[in-house]
Amino acid sequence: MNIIVCAKQIVNVTDIRIDKKTNKPVLQGLDNKISDIDKNAVEEAIRVRDEKGGKVTIIMVGPSEATETVKELLAMGADEALLIPWDQDYDYHVVSELLIGGIKKLGDYDIILCGEASLDLFSGQIGPRVAELLDIPQITYAQEIGADDEKVVGDRNLGDSIVTVESSYPVLITVTKEINEPRLPSLMDILGAANKPIEILEADDVVSEVSSPTVETIDITGVSMDRKNIIYEEMPVGEAVSKLVESLGKEGVI
Amino acid sequence: MVLAYAGKKQLMLEMLGKGRELANELEKELTAVIVGDENHALAEEYIQYGADKVFLIRTNQEMFKAEEYTQILTGLIEESESELVLIGSNKDGKELAPRLAAKLKAGCVSECTDIHIDDGDIITERTIFSGKAVAKEKINSKQGIITVPSKTFDPLDADTGRNGDIIEKEIMVDPSRSKIIDVKEMEHSGVNVEDAEVIVSCGRGFDNREDIELAENLAAQFKGRAIGCSRPISADLNWLPEEHWVGLSGHKVKPRVYFAVGISGQIQHIAGMRDSDIIVAINKDPDALIFDNADYGIVGDLYKVLPELIDAIENAKT
Numbered sequence: 040m041n042i043i044v045c046a047k048q049i050v051n052v053t054d055i056r057i058d059k060k061t062n063k064p065v066l067q068g069l070d071n072k073i074s075d076i077d078k079n080a081v082e083e084a085i086r087v088r089d090e091k092g093g094k095v096t097i098i099m100v101g102p103s104e105a106t107e108t109v110k111e112l113l114a115m116g117a118d119e120a121l122l123i124p125w126d127q128d129y130d131y132h133v134v135s136e137l138l139i140g141g142i143k144k145l146g147d148y149d150i151i152l153c154g155e156a157s158l159d160l161f162s163g164q165i166g167p168r169v170a171e172l173l174d175i176p177q178i179t180y181a182q183e184i185g186a187d188d189e190k191v192v193g194d195r196n197l198g199d200s201i202v203t204v205e206s207s208y209p210v211l212i213t214v215t216k217e218i219n220e221p222r223l224p225s226l227m228d229i230l231g232a233a234n235k236p237i238e239i240l241e242a243d244d245v246v247s248e249v250s251s252p253t254v255e256t257i258d259i260t261g262v263s264m265d266r267k268n269i270i271y272e273e274m275p276v277g278e279a280v281s282k283l284v285e286s287l288g289k290e291g292v293i
Numbered sequence: 294m295v296l297a298y299a300g301k302k303q304l305m306l307e308m309l310g311k312g313r314e315l316a317n318e319l320e321k322e323l324t325a326v327i328v329g330d331e332n333h334a335l336a337e338e339y340i341q342y343g344a345d346k347v348f349l350i351r352t353n354q355e356m357f358k359a360e361e362y363t364q365i366l367t368g369l370i371e372e373s374e375s376e377l378v379l380i381g382s383n384k385d386g387k388e389l390a391p392r393l394a395a396k397l398k399a400g401c402v403s404e405c406t407d408i409h410i411d412d413g414d415i416i417t418e419r420t421i422f423s424g425k426a427v428a429k430e431k432i433n434s435k436q437g438i439i440t441v442p443s444k445t446f447d448p449l450d451a452d453t454g455r456n457g458d459i460i461e462k463e464i465m466v467d468p469s470r471s472k473i474i475d476v477k478e479m480e481h482s483g484v485n486v487e488d489a490e491v492i493v494s495c496g497r498g499f500d501n502r503e504d505i506e507l508a509e510n511l512a513a514q515f516k517g518r519a520i521g522c523s524r525p526i527s528a529d530l531n532w533l534p535e536e537h538w539v540g541l542s543g544h545k546v547k548p549r550v551y552f553a554v555g556i557s558g559q560i561q562h563i564a565g566m567r568d569s570d571i572i573v574a575i576n577k578d579p580d581a582l583i584f585d586n587a588d589y590g591i592v593g594d595l596y597k598v599l600p601e602l603i604d605a606i607e608n609a610k611t
Contacts, residue, residue, distance in 0.1 A: 261425065281605055284605045
């Protein structure tokens with residue numbers, strides 16, 4: 040079973056702060072990481088491979104230094120990775136075209152796995168776009184997957200219902216965070232991953248021409264989250280409670 | 294042409310409200326799409342709420358599949374030369390829109406909070422970075438596809454005198470290789486956190502499922518109340534059904550008062566409740582992120598704080 044996982048490198052959203060003067064989010068100097076739900080996709084890929092045999096290949100479009108974060112996924116247990124460095128303007132259209140260019144270079148595959156969305160922008164476009172460009176079925180929001188030799192069954196969590204879908208291969212599946220608990224690689228795993236191959240293909244090697252973005256960012260502005268931050272601490276519970284009730288009374292909610 | 298499709302009626306009415314305004318600015322027609330249901334009464338209603346035209350599509354497939362709906366909508370968009378396509382941003386719409394966009398090589402913006410036309414260009418706004426910022430974007434492709442979350446725009450008042458065309462069509466699709474083998478409806482208690490005035494929300498600070506009763510007792514002090522929860526309580530522990538889940542991939546709420554009880558305040562949770570008027574946090578960890586996002590807070594054990602708080606509110610009311 041050949042499984043490809045699409046992964047994205049993002050900044051840690053919790054660390055983003057808004058510059059008070061410019062009212063812009065400050066993204067420089069933040070740590071990079073693999074988007075959380077992509078790790079669930081990798082974990083699921085490893086699980087299926089361990090059961091059915093085959094290999095897990097990570098594919099990423101991102102900055103050239105992303106090899107460092109990709110190593111984390113190899114340490115988890117993925118077998119190899121393909122990085123397509125791209126630091127010019129992009130949108131989901133550009134990235135999905137680069138991804139399928141890379142996927143076609145990788146040869147035969149049975150399952151392509153993605154996280155349901157990345158935690159920074161949370162659009163969830165890449166999975167369905169890649170599935171359409173490859174003309175294969177998509178099983179989105181899977182919270183459980185059962186892979187057979189001939190077919191795969193996924194339980195899709197639609198909020199108000201669970202829809203169970205079956206598909207033959209190849210198929211694209213996006214997973215939710217509930218599907219599993221991604222493993223933390225041990226030190227041995229991390230050392231072992233150093234020898235796993237990370238292939239780098241330039242954009243020109245995977246597509247004849249890189250499209251221009253169909254969506255252009257004009258502006259990004261911070262949203263202020265100014266709260267009163269009146270915290271009652273280091274006092275008896277009774278006192279804290281009466282102060283809170285008094286405050287809520289003044290707010291007119293009691 | 295501006296084309297609108299959502300599988301749910303209320304969301305469709307909201308989209309028609311905004312769609313009408315955009316169609317007027319573009320000096321184009323607004324068309325609504327109904328798939329798989331020869332519901333003329335619904336088509337009439339869409340016209341009363343702003344549509345100029347309704348495509349009533351008969352097809353060979355019964356249930357929604359993004360692969361198949363992509364084929365239906367691609368045909369309609371190309372035939373009607375639509376330049377702006379609004380798709381309802383429920384789970385179906387969110388997986389349909391990007392697939393459709395890939396087929397059309399079009400730009401797609403997910404979960405827009407505002408849309409306007411500037412000098413003929415389609416400009417969108419959406420929140421990113423878990424609600425910390427708003428991105429203003431411009432669509433540069435021939436067609437623009439935009440998904441619209443529920444409760445973002447208001448429907449127009451129904452105009453029973455409005456005329457429009459209802460066009461019936463039969464569109465056969467190549468069936469997807471995937472097969473729906475089971476649909477299980479999830480437990481419903483009729484709770485609607487999105488409309489609640491006061492929400493008491495539970496997090497991992499609760500030790501047992503039964504203890505949620507404490508939160509319910511606090512909520513019982515208020516009118517228009519609902520119980521909310523963070524991701525682990527619903528998705529991991531299954532203590533409460535999904536309809537209570539507040540967060541980035543759960544429900545987005547804006548009550549008058551939001552009590553976050555035993556919730557650490559991960560950014561994905563904040564994204565779901567940041568529009569609340571007043572946020573009250575109760576947590577035993579003084580460093581919990583939730584306090585940064587709270588108007589009022591008590592650092593303390595919820596098992597001690599909640600019973601006293603319930604008593605105190607009861608006394609204050611009398």
